[in-house]
Amino acid sequence: MKKTLIGIPLAIALFNLVVNLTGCADKPTSADLERWRQEAIAQNATMVARLQKNRSQVDWQFVVQGQTSTGKAVQLSLPQLEALATTSVWTKAPHNTNNPNAIRHFRGVAVSTLLDKFGIAPGVSEVTFVARDAYRVTLNVADLRQYPIIIALERDNQKISRSDGGPLYLVFPYTQYPQLQQQYPERFWAFYVTDMVVGTEPIKLKIGDRVFDAAALEKLQSVSLEETVGYRLGWPVGKVKLYGVRVRDALAAAGLTLPQGDALIVRGKSPIYRNPTRPLRLPASDIQRCDILLATHWGDDRQPIPARMGGPVTLALSSACRSQSDERHWVTFVEALQLP
Numbered sequence: 001m002k003k004t005l006i007g008i009p010l011a012i013a014l015f016n017l018v019v020n021l022t023g024c025a026d027k028p029t030s031a032d033l034e035r036w037r038q039e040a041i042a043q044n045a046t047m048v049a050r051l052q053k054n055r056s057q058v059d060w061q062f063v064v065q066g067q068t069s070t071g072k073a074v075q076l077s078l079p080q081l082e083a084l085a086t087t088s089v090w091t092k093a094p095h096n097t098n099n100p101n102a103i104r105h106f107r108g109v110a111v112s113t114l115l116d117k118f119g120i121a122p123g124v125s126e127v128t129f130v131a132r133d134a135y136r137v138t139l140n141v142a143d144l145r146q147y148p149i150i151i152a153l154e155r156d157n158q159k160i161s162r163s164d165g166g167p168l169y170l171v172f173p174y175t176q177y178p179q180l181q182q183q184y185p186e187r188f189w190a191f192y193v194t195d196m197v198v199g200t201e202p203i204k205l206k207i208g209d210r211v212f213d214a215a216a217l218e219k220l221q222s223v224s225l226e227e228t229v230g231y232r233l234g235w236p237v238g239k240v241k242l243y244g245v246r247v248r249d250a251l252a253a254a255g256l257t258l259p260q261g262d263a264l265i266v267r268g269k270s271p272i273y274r275n276p277t278r279p280l281r282l283p284a285s286d287i288q289r290c291d292i293l294l295a296t297h298w299g300d301d302r303q304p305i306p307a308r309m310g311g312p313v314t315l316a317l318s319s320a321c322r323s324q325s326d327e328r329h330w331v332t333f334v335e336a337l338q339l340p
Contacts, residue, residue, distance in 0.1 A: 060167055060194075062151070066128075066307065067199030069119025078153070078167060084109045084117075085153050091175040093155075094186035095165070106171045108152035111144045114196065124199035128307040129170055132192035134270035134332060136233065137170065138308035139184065147180060148173055151193060165191030194271055197333075200307040203296065206336040207254040214312075217296060220245040220253055225293055225318050230330025234309045242316045243302055244295035248287050250337065258284045262340055266315060269333030280331065281340075290320035294334060307333075 062081055065073035087110040090103050111127065120141065128138045139149065152160060152171040160166025169191045174181045203214040225242045229235045251258060258264055263281035267274055282292060295316040298305055305311025310332025317329055 062168060062193065063195045064114060064118050064198070065195065066197040066201045067121035067124045069121065071121075071202075074118060081109055081151070081168070082153060084113055086110075087113070087148055087150050089148055089150055089152075089171055089173045089176075091171070091173045093171075093189075094174075095189060103175060105154075105156050106150060106152040107154040107157075108150035108168075108171065111139075111149050111151065111196070114151075115141070115144060115198070118198070120198055126199060126306070126308055128197040129190050129193050130195035130197065130270055130333065131190050132194050132271045134231075134268070134272050135190060135192075136308070136310065136332070137184075137188045137190045138234070139188070143180075143183070147177055149180075151196075162192075165189075168193045195269055197269075197307045200304070200312055203312045205250075205294065205313055205334065207250055208256045208337070208339065210254045212250070212254075214296070216253075217245055217250070217294070220249050223291060223293065225291060225295075225316055227316065227319060229316065231310055231314065231332050240298055241300060242293060242295040242314075243297040244293040244313075244316065247282065247292045247294060247315075247337065250294055251287075254337075256339060258287065258339065260284050265338040265340060266329075266331055266334060267336040267338065268315075268331040269335055273331055273333075280329065282329065286321050291318040292316070292321060292329075293318075 060078055062076045062078075063073055064076065068074075085108050087108060089106045089108075091106070092101060093104045093106075094100065096102055096104065115127075125141050126138050127141060127144060128136055130136045143149070150171050151168050153166075153168060154160065155164070160169065170189055170193060172180050172184050172188065203212070203217065205212045205217070222243060223246055226239050227242065228239050229242070247264065251264070261284065263283045264287060265279045265281055268280075273280055286292065293316040295314045296305060296312060297303060298309070305314055313334040315329060315331040315334050321329075
């Protein structure tokens, strides 16, 4: 999993811009250039600080949902998590490139604490953690109960910055329990964690103003695809059978018409799919000309799509749509379809 760096070379860009703009006028002095450079650096620092504060400390929400005791989603702010962050772990961190053998101190919320607080429905055996960029990892409930696996808020007594995968990421006590490294290798250290899904949520898909559950979707015509999925994480290699309903049929059932030239907005659980400034859009022409599915089942035995595979509803595209729709349109945890 790649880390997203916040650092933006705005100072350099502004500096070059000033030089270019002044190229046709009087030549700036060294003092002018230095003053402009310092002003640009200061503006860049202010912007980065504001972004870090807004993204990490103010807007960040951690959501517990799925098959909990109440079945209701609960949003926890960073201060609320801080109040629960009573577990410390000293361990090697696989992403510490400077010194992989160094023992780091992490403080955070034990996942078992959250399971105790919100409860688990009978028969649930998995918990899936979803990141801001749609990355996900799934752990066994038994392991979460047995080991101090935490959602870390601090590393070495410092808040975890966005550039280091924060403000929340999943930490495993490798040093104390070496067996965990075999079962949950470094790719399970999920960064930018935003959601914890207990088991798999029941289907609750909002289309326009209507909400469709599993029974409502089953009343629509079922179709199938056999494709190599675009969200490969957790899925078999090669082509897979997918079953569900066409997006155009779901829109018709909701009484919605998408005019030609418009595009349908798809919302998924991960914040990357809920960005209002860059929503994921499906052109009306694609929806009409080829099969775009709201997939709910997969495989020869038509198993429901679990949370560990991005279910219960995922967006799937036929090969005929690939030429005009990129892989980002294979959306996991689909929650809503909206007209523009």
